Amino acid sequence: MxxxxxxxxxxxxxxxxxxxxxxxxxxxxxxxxxxxxxxxxxxxxxxxxxxxxxxxxxxxxxxxxxxxxxxxxxxxxxxxxxxxxxxxxxxxxxxxxxxxxxxxxxxxxxxxxxxxxNKVPSLPTAKPPRDEQQPAGVSPDAVFQKLLAGETCRQEELECLFPSGYVLCIFVAPRPDGTTVSSSLLASMSCQQLKNNNIDFIAQYGAGGMVVLLIPAGQDPMSCTATLYRQLHVTLDTMCAVGCSDLYCNPGEIYEKYTFARQIEELTYWGSAGGIRSYDGRLAPKADCSALVSSASKMIQNYIWLRDLYSTLHQIDVLAAALQEREDLTKDYFVHYMLSILALFPAKGMEKKFFTAQQQIVASVTWLNAKGALEAFAAQYFKENGFHSQKYSSIVSKAIMCVLDDPGHIVSLAEAAQRINVSESYLSQLFKRETGENYNSFVHRYKVNQAKEMLQSNMLIYEVCDKIGYENANYFAKLFRRYTGCTPNEYKKEAREAAKPPKP
Incomplete structure (x- = not known):
């Protein structure tokens, strides 16, 4: 199109x-x-x-x-x-x-x-040409569509698809303002990118706005996945995820690979944390530990933002131990949840290491191997992005979590002290001694960081203020300038400029 x-x-x-x-x-x-x-x-x-x-x-x-x-x-x-x-x-x-x-x-x-x-010259199609030996009347697109719908295909129909290859699934989350990217636009952009890289493919629409691609064996699936993710991440104003299956050895396995991708999406980490995915059909999730993993994920995500290596690794240990105590949880399901924690780490600049970690977790022989691969990536991530290794006292940790657990509200020093049952002066002194910054400075820095993420979307400045708890937009603008060196409008403009693709 x-x-x-x-x-x-x-x-x-x-x-x-x-x-x-x-x-x-x-x-x-x-x-x-x-x-x-x-x-x-x-x-x-x-x-x-x-x-x-x-x-x-x-x-x-x-x-x-x-x-x-x-x-x-x-x-x-x-x-x-x-x-x-x-x-x-x-x-x-x-x-x-x-x-x-x-x-x-x-x-x-x-x-x-x-x-x-209609005067426009014929544009390149989004599908590779059919093989000359293909049976008359059999369309690769139609066969692929039947497979994705779970229908049975005859052997002669399957022969028009790649005999072996990979299933790539692309999912785009809704924008903060509720708008979405149409599947047709997503498909067109994805196909154009593959064509630009001379990669054969067959494309179809999947459930829930997902675009599903087949690429033949012989291509580098990691390179294709990373290339698609980078291009879509640059051109779309929302989070996206691009996932690649392991190799299928006959077209009859395509539906299994696609079904697993849908299951991952339904467990929310597929769409809620954009990035590059690697998944294996063996890991179809069944045991429901979503509440446990959701709680741990929230804490780990906060620790990643704080660049707190010790607490991140400790929380991974705590989660792994809790999962292993579940009698209904097999190793495959444990691996699946380790993948969901891995997805919390921003992959930008570390795409290859991220993809390698995913493959290592998927290929893990034991529970310990899966956890070890996750912890190894976490250590590498903090090594490249900087970290604080000091363990905070329980009082300071609770104060930090008061702030992080209430992103839509500004938790004052008095309110935090009341919640954890200590005096304001004691909390203020202890917080400064352990973290190196004042409590209020920490709160404002966190809020500015929240705002920076929101300003990269289509949200207006007053909407951002309301979302993070500031009633006075002028006061917020002064704080933003203090911590970033520019106004919210200037930052928004710079973010848009940075998101543009390079000129040809």
């Missing part, structure tokens, strides 16, 4: 263009609209659309200036002009830039727009 971007500053025109066609039925995917030339340029860099519906008169950068910039930077996109300017000079200038068509937006009809869109 071709990806289309509408660049138009008039709201009613944008609404009209969006609603005049059943875009997906005609084979097109609409991106979010661009409201000016600069906005369109940034979205073109980020999403690489196939078709641009472009107005000429727009603020910040007009259509012709945008065309000149795209041509200067050799950015390939098919352009259809939709403008109220139909004078000869405008048409001539547009044609000089090689646009496909020039349409008056004030009188355009749906059929006229569709005819213009």
């Amino acid at each position: 071709a990806i289309v971007l509408i660049a138009e500053d008039e709201y009613l025109v944008r609404v009209g263009l969006r609603t005049c066609l059943d875009w997906e039925r005609h084979g097109f995917i609409l991106l979010d609209d661009a409201v000016n030339g600069e906005d369109a340029y940034q979205k073109i860099l980020r999403h690489r659309p196939d078709i641009l519906l472009l107005d000429i008169k727009m603020p910040r950068m007009d259509g012709f200036a945008l065309l000149a910039k795209l041509r200067e930077e050799n950015i390939d996109v098919h352009v259809i002009i939709l403008s109220g300017c139909d004078d000869f000079d405008s048409v001539r200038t547009a044609l000089q830039y090689g646009v496909l068509d020039y349409i008056n937006k004030l009188t355009v009809t749906s059929s006229e727009l569709l005819r213009a869109l």
Whole structure:
């Protein structure tokens, strides 16, 4: 499906263009609209659309200036002009830039727009060509779809798929504002990335918005998974996870691999913590230790943020011991939960080591091996990212947890002291002595760190303040500047710039 971007500053025109066609039925995917030339340029860099519906008169950068910039930077996109300017000079200038068509937006009809869109040269398909020996009437896509639906396929149908290979599953979590990335856009972006790397594949949609890909044996699954994750992480404003199965030796195993990926998703760690996944169909989770693991996960996640190596390793030990006491828990399930703890560690910059740790945990012969692989990665993570090895007293630890366990509220020193039944002055002195910073400074630093993560999404500043417990946005902005050296708006802008892909 071709990806289309509408660049138009008039709201009613944008609404009209969006609603005049059943875009997906005609084979097109609409991106979010661009409201000016600069906005369109940034979205073109980020999403690489196939078709641009472009107005000429727009603020910040007009259509012709945008065309000149795209041509200067050799950015390939098919352009259809939709403008109220139909004078000869405008048409001539547009044609000089090689646009496909020039349409008056004030009188355009749906059929006229569709005819213009159909002038776009055939785009590369999202699937590899069928083998010439493939039985007539058998489509790899249809067979793959039947397998994902759990249907039985004949042997001659299975022969049109890769005889052995890997199942890649891609899942994107909803954005903080509740919006989601469409499966069709996710599939298109994933397929384009694989095509850019000359990797054969077959693509289909799975349950819950998941995109499922097959790649043949002979490819490096770790490289494919990491490449897809990096690209999607850069271009999408939300968390995503890309997982790769172990090798299937015949197409009949594909459904088993896919089913396991769905089970992982349903246990929430798949979608809630974005990253690179490695999973094995042997580990289908059955024993329910979700409450135990959820509680431990929350504590470990907080310790990771605190860069507290000792407490992280200690909590992993405590969790492992508690899981081993469960009579209904087999080693395979234990391995599964160790994988869920591993997923709490940010993989950025450590993708290969992260993937290796996943493989080591999956391949563990004993419970101890699985825990050891997790602890080894944790130690490596803290070694590369810095850590505090000091063990805090129970009072300071409780004070820290008071703050971390209540992310939507600012826990004052008085409130923390009351909760753990000590005096304010004693808690203040002890906290400073053990952590090296004042209690209030620690609270504000934690809140600013929360805000930095939220500001990288589409949340507005006042929404962030409300989410983390600050009622006065001006006061929060001053704190943010004190701890980061920039205002929330400046940070948000820098985060957007950093997320852009490099220029071609």
